Amino acid sequence: MKKAFIGGRLRRLREERGLTQSALASALDLSPSYLNQIEKNQRPLTVPVLLRINAVFGVDVQLFSEDDEARLLSELREILSDPQLGESVSGAEIRDLVANMPGIARSLATLHRRLRTESDRAEALVAHLGLRAEDGPAAPPAPFEAVRDFFYAHHNYFDRLDAAAEGLFAEARLTIGETAEGLSGHLERRHGVRVVIAEDGPLRNWDGASRTLTLLRRLSPSQRAFQMATQLALIALDEPIDALARTAAAGRDETHRLARIGLANYVAGALLMPYRPFLAAAERLGYDIERLSECFGVGFEAVCHRLSSLQRPDARGVPFFLVRVDRAGNISKRQSATDFHFSRAGGTCPLWNVYAAFAQPGRVLVQIARMPDGRAYLWVARTVEHGRPGYGAPAKTFAVGLGCDLRHAERLVYAKGLDLTDPAAATPIGAGCKICEREACVQRAFPFVGRPLAVDESRSVHAPYAAS
Known part of the structure; x- marks a missing residue:
């Protein structure tokens, strides 16, 4: 310490x-x-x-x-x-x-998040209705933002749900790495739910009246297991999931429904990868994502999700943060068990290895990255592909990044061969050009909003803003 x-x-x-x-x-x-x-x-x-x-x-x-x-x-x-x-x-x-005065600091951050979200929604509504900017009403956070902030505030860990998932694993007598068949049998025996495989249609469809869960045939065994685990969570843990979802929703139905899905998915991950066996395996294997994927019979992204939630007070894993981006730089997932702050000011850093992953699909990339405040992190990134829709249809490709503070890096297999003590080994990155103080960065796209743009005609310092 x-x-x-x-x-x-x-x-x-x-x-x-x-x-x-x-x-x-x-x-x-x-x-x-x-x-x-x-x-x-x-x-x-x-x-x-x-x-x-x-x-x-x-x-x-x-x-x-x-x-x-x-x-x-x-x-x-x-x-x-x-x-x-x-x-x-x-x-x-x-x-x-x-x-x-951390209480005041947190209150300021909360007020700013609310102001930002309401301003964005108001501007969008004003543009849609063709009103003047001053006529736009304040609006609550978008449902997906409210749910994302809720998970962020809980450091991506819900102790009651995690413990309940371990209980469900034992009750269903599941086997690690081969959960699909066990979940199907448990749903039918314990809850009267019949699992049906369909050739087309939605990935997952639940009919409460007939208690039938329909899954698409093209789903892999691990994807089917995840969908069955999600449905089991919504049935067996309805009360605790609903209580948490209502806290996140603040009275908004759409946010409540989205939070229920997110929390059920959290339980599903915890059910397929029970906390203590998964943590023990992660420590034994040096947090090797691909080997954990093989041991537990789940995908690369699912393992990254689970690794970002290992924050049980009496048995903590490495505190990770997770991000998922597309080729355009849109962040569709961001979860943090600890202190990494994801910028909301627009854009992220092109020097971050999560973007280099698209140039080497399927390959795990490792990077030591240093933020402008001096804190250094170890990042692991790889592309993942969702769905196989058939010839001619575009596949969904994302890059998933998993990072931790550099002080935890020695526990990871990905630190092998890296000089963790050499400051020059770290790539200088930022949370986004508009809030990054690195004025001399060759990838800078916009000036730092915290200080005025100082143009020096004798030097090409600001070439990134000019036409090339």
């Missing part, structure tokens, strides 16, 4: 428990002056003190993790770089705000 100056969080914990400094110092067997220095960030929070806090109050040590601070810091840096705010905010000021 590095020296962590996070007195603001300790002060907030003390105030939430209604304790004075003297009372907390006594409970932690510290002198009041020493505790006062910790709260004022004059001394770091040490491991022994952290363990005492955990023993006395039973709080999760992740409360004091630097990962959440870095995640919030990155988001606020993007928010406060907006030139429309009219005032420049330094990085030091943002760091102080996050470290000393």
Whole structure:
């Protein structure tokens, strides 16, 4: 553990428990002056003190993790770089705000997300109706954005659902890597559901009246198992799924329905790859995605999804973040178990290996990447193809990226042969040109919105903006 100056969080914990400094110092067997220095960030929070806090109050040590601070810091840096705010905010000021007043920092981030979403929806509605901009009404977040933010806020882990999935695996007497037949039998025996295979039509169709689940023949065994597991989740875990979905929906029916599907899919992944066996296999195999895919009989993308959710408090895996993009740069999935911040300001970085994957389909690419704030990550990327619709029809091709903080890289097989200590080995990337401070980047497409464009006629610094 590095020296962590996070007195603001300790002060907030003390105030939430209604304790004075003297009372907390006594409970932690510290002198009041020493505790006062910790709260004022004059001394770091040490491991022994952290363990005492955990023993006395039973709080999760992740409360004091630097990962959440870095995640919030990155988001606020993007928010406060907006030139429309009219005032420049330094990085030091943002760091102080996050470290000393994290509650206010999180509230600012939440307010900005709501404002951004409502502004986007209002502009779209105004354009559609042909109204003036000032006539556009505020709108709630788009359903898919609301659900995505909900998963992001939960660090892509739902303990109750994950534990329930392990129970369903045992109840159905499934075998790891060969779950399709077992799920079909369990659905029929336990829930009276008949699984039917069709030659054409939708990939999956559920008829509640006849309790028939129809699956398309061209689905692979693992895809059929996933669809059956999703239906089992909607039947057997309807109550906990619905309760979580209503929290995400905030009263909106469409968001509620989408959240139910997302949570059922989460359970399906947890059912096909039960937490403890999957984590044990991942650690044993060095988080080798392709070998895990072979062991559990699922696809590359499914394994990446599961790896990004291994955050059980008493058995944590490597905290990964996952992204799925298409050739045009559209991000259709982004999930984070930790601190990586995905930009919403438009675009991502073309130097990121997730885009290079399209040039080498089917091959696993590895990259050490460094963000402008100095944090370094190990990224693994590969293309995946969805569906085989027949001759002449376009296939759906995506690139899936799975990343983790560089400090976890030694646990991954993908770090073999890499010099993790050499700063020059890292590719400098950013979250998107408009919020990236690397002015000399050869791939820059737009100026950084946080500072004015300074044109130097004697040099070709801004060639990326000109016609070539």
